[in-house]
Amino acid sequence: MSLSSVEASPVRNAGGIRRKGRREVRERLFAAALLGPALLVLAALILYPLYKVVDISFRIGPSMNLARLGQQPLGLQNYARIFADQTLWAAVKASGLYVGGSVALAFLAGLWTALLLNARLPGRRFLRTVLLLPWAVPGIVASVIFSWMFDGSYGVVNALLRYTGISHADTPWLMNADSAMLTVIIATAWKAYPLITLTILAAMQTIPGELYEAASVDGATPAQKFRFITLPGIASAGLVSVLISALWIFVDVDIIFGSTGGGPALATSTLPLYIYNEAFQFFRMGTAAAAGVVMMIAAIVASGFVFGAIRKQRF
Amino acid sequence: MAARTTSPWGTRLGFLALAATALVTFFPIYWMLMTATMPTSLILARQPALLPHPGLFSLDAFWGALARKPFLLWTLNSLIIAVASSAVSLFVAVLAGYSLSRWSFASQRLLAASLMLGKILPASLVIIPFFVMFSVGGLLDSYGALVLANVSTGVPLAALLMKQFFDRVPRELDEAAMLDGCSRLTTLGRVVLPLVKPGLASCSVYLLLMSWSEFLFARTLISDVNKRVLTVGLQSFAGEYLVDWPALMAAATLTLVPIIVLFIFLEPFLVSGATSGALSK
Numbered sequence: 283m284s285l286s287s288v289e290a291s292p293v294r295n296a297g298g299i300r301r302k303g304r305r306e307v308r309e310r311l312f313a314a315a316l317l318g319p320a321l322l323v324l325a326a327l328i329l330y331p332l333y334k335v336v337d338i339s340f341r342i343g344p345s346m347n348l349a350r351l352g353q354q355p356l357g358l359q360n361y362a363r364i365f366a367d368q369t370l371w372a373a374v375k376a377s378g379l380y381v382g383g384s385v386a387l388a389f390l391a392g393l394w395t396a397l398l399l400n401a402r403l404p405g406r407r408f409l410r411t412v413l414l415l416p417w418a419v420p421g422i423v424a425s426v427i428f429s430w431m432f433d434g435s436y437g438v439v440n441a442l443l444r445y446t447g448i449s450h451a452d453t454p455w456l457m458n459a460d461s462a463m464l465t466v467i468i469a470t471a472w473k474a475y476p477l478i479t480l481t482i483l484a485a486m487q488t489i490p491g492e493l494y495e496a497a498s499v500d501g502a503t504p505a506q507k508f509r510f511i512t513l514p515g516i517a518s519a520g521l522v523s524v525l526i527s528a529l530w531i532f533v534d535v536d537i538i539f540g541s542t543g544g545g546p547a548l549a550t551s552t553l554p555l556y557i558y559n560e561a562f563q564f565f566r567m568g569t570a571a572a573a574g575v576v577m578m579i580a581a582i583v584a585s586g587f588v589f590g591a592i593r594k595q596r597f
Numbered sequence: 598m599a600a601r602t603t604s605p606w607g608t609r610l611g612f613l614a615l616a617a618t619a620l621v622t623f624f625p626i627y628w629m630l631m632t633a634t635m636p637t638s639l640i641l642a643r644q645p646a647l648l649p650h651p652g653l654f655s656l657d658a659f660w661g662a663l664a665r666k667p668f669l670l671w672t673l674n675s676l677i678i679a680v681a682s683s684a685v686s687l688f689v690a691v692l693a694g695y696s697l698s699r700w701s702f703a704s705q706r707l708l709a710a711s712l713m714l715g716k717i718l719p720a721s722l723v724i725i726p727f728f729v730m731f732s733v734g735g736l737l738d739s740y741g742a743l744v745l746a747n748v749s750t751g752v753p754l755a756a757l758l759m760k761q762f763f764d765r766v767p768r769e770l771d772e773a774a775m776l777d778g779c780s781r782l783t784t785l786g787r788v789v790l791p792l793v794k795p796g797l798a799s800c801s802v803y804l805l806l807m808s809w810s811e812f813l814f815a816r817t818l819i820s821d822v823n824k825r826v827l828t829v830g831l832q833s834f835a836g837e838y839l840v841d842w843p844a845l846m847a848a849a850t851l852t853l854v855p856i857i858v859l860f861i862f863l864e865p866f867l868v869s870g871a872t873s874g875a876l877s878k
Contacts, residue, residue, distance in 0.1 A: 313700040320693035327749035328715040334726035418860040420810030533719030554721035574722040
């Protein structure tokens with residue numbers, strides 16, 4: 283495709299075979315030279331670390347001395363060890379709850395806000411900026427804000443529940459397992475939904491208006507129009523955005539790190555948090571790397587399945 | 598596109614729903630600002646005031662935060678790291694993006710595939726080899742290590758973004774410039790780059806936003822308190838035994854305000870980017 287640009291160049295037709303060849307070589311060299319810095323970044327900061335983490339996951343024995351980590355014997359003990367570790371399975375369960383809950387909530391919020399923004403309502407330009415803003419809020423900032431809002435003694439959430447008469451319980455949200463998970467799910471969904479809004483909104487705007495007009499002529503109710511026109515129109519874009527959100531939520535640590543820190547009693551200690559603690563709290567690089575490799579493979583396999591399912595459906 | 602809400606009542610109801618939703622999603626930021634600027638007695642109470650009292654506005658929480666932790670120094674650190682990481686990433690990405698857009702030899706295809714890999718590689722995984730590499734290389738606790746880590750996530754994103762912007766500039770323009778005697782490099786610098794200025798701006802804003810928000814690399818690679826960035830400072834402040842909520846919210850405000858400014862610049866691009874992406878694929 284881009285080779286054709288070289289062929290189409292009128293300069294090349296003007297020259298003889300010799301000049302043509304030399305020009306082609308210079309062209310290729312220039313194209314490669316532009317890639318130089320990126321290839322360097324790629325090799326040193328992406329491919330080598332990837333190789334390194336796989337390598338570390340097979341290194342057994344103590345890992346306190348990082349310089350000698352590469353000389354430790356190879357073996358499968360790290361993998362055997364993590365799979366026998368109850369904490370890992372607890373982390374897998376926590377991850378399932380966290381990702382499932384956050385994605386479901388974010389999708390509902392994303393769909394709702396996309397529907398609102400797609401209707402031609404007054405003030406939507408300004409309100410669109412407001413609705414998309416949480417996307418840009420750093421995870422750590424979101425997590426400290428939600429920790430404060432859900433604080434047991436002076437948190438505004440408990441105050442709102444009191445004002446509205448819903449509950450006078452003064453729930454210490456972050457102190458017990460279920461409500462702590464709910465809190466981090468709400469914070470994560472708040473940050474995650476704008477991306478889903480954007481994708482669904484874009485898909486909605488590609489649905490031809492005539493479909494809705496024809497449905498109106500046929501006497502369809504708004505609910506029927508949503509069910510049979512809007513929903514099929516946004517299904518594949520919605521699924522892709524859900525998958526992308528699920529992937530980043532699955533590997534994200536910021537929001538949990540800044541609020542519960544994985545507690546209480548590991549209730550919100552998801553897989554990436556488990557990995558981080560293995561590596562930087564207990565300094566077991568081998569098992570941390572092994573769990574990290576498993577996490578990466580799980581993410582790739584899961585997304586492969588979902589993409590495969592989407593392809594087959596052909597929305 | 599569908600004008601589903603044609604009746605004035607429908608429009609009114611819809612607007613109400615839209616405004617109420619915006620109110621709910623903005624509430625966390627609103628409450629952060631309230632806590633940071635209203636007197637403690639109004640906020641840390643059984644019956645906290647939900648509406649601002651403009652006469653009682655005070656910056657005491659900010660002075661409190663600055664007195665307790667070196668937030669100004671951390672802000673400066675965040676700024677240095679964000680600008681350095683974004684500048685390096687942008688430089689690398691502009692060259693790579695142009696090459697990816699104009700040619701597709703084996704090296705370009707290899708790079709594009711690896712960039713996709715780089716995009717999905719989670720920070721919570723690569724932090725392990727990064728820590729080991731920088732520790733062995735004696736780079737722990739240096740800005741250099743943090744900039745390199747940020748570049749590793751910035752380049753894949755920015756290079757693929759810049760390629761899309763370069764793709765919108767017709768190739769014929771490059772060829773015309775070269776016919777007029779420009780070298781390849783001056784063609785890029787004098788003819789093509791000025792045409793992708795909006796793309797460069799969006800890309801820089803995106804990169805700045807990313808490195809300003811980054812937490813995991815900074816928390817792991819930097820341990821010297823005086824070299825911390827804002828996000829790490831914020832988390833350490835929140836982790837103290839007795840949290841000073843107004844001061845914490847003041848610090849959170851300090852972290853968030855530059856983001857909001859950047860976001861307002863970026864928002865139209867985000868919306869159009871999502872739209873064109875959906876249309877082209």
